[in-house]
Amino acid sequence: MLCQILCQAKKHPSLIPLFIFIGAARTGAALYVFLLALCNPDVSWDRKDNPEPWNRLGPNEQYKFYSVDVDYSKLKKEGLDF
Structure with a gap:
């Protein structure tokens, strides 16, 4: 397949430029999926020791990739502790 791409180029x-942009987009998408799989609190890789990882997050921890106008350091916890 790489030989075919080089022949076309x-x-x-x-x-x-089309091959470069498509390659960069594929690499970026793969890295973003990898980031979500490792750092997202909704994903649990260890069911025995930590079955609910979203409960150990504090109210001032940012787990989203990008937040427009929320300052997580000033948030206070609402509700009960479990």
Whole structure:
């Protein structure tokens, strides 16, 4: 498949930016999925020791990738402790 891409790039040099952007998009998407699988509190890899990882997060911890206008350091916890 790589040979086919290189042959197409040699015949049509205008396709090179397209291949670069598609490769960068695929790499970015794979890295984002990897980040979500490892750092998201909704994903539990260890069911025995930590079956509910979302309960150990404090109210001032940011677990979202990007938050527009929420300052997590000033949030207070609402509700009961379990």
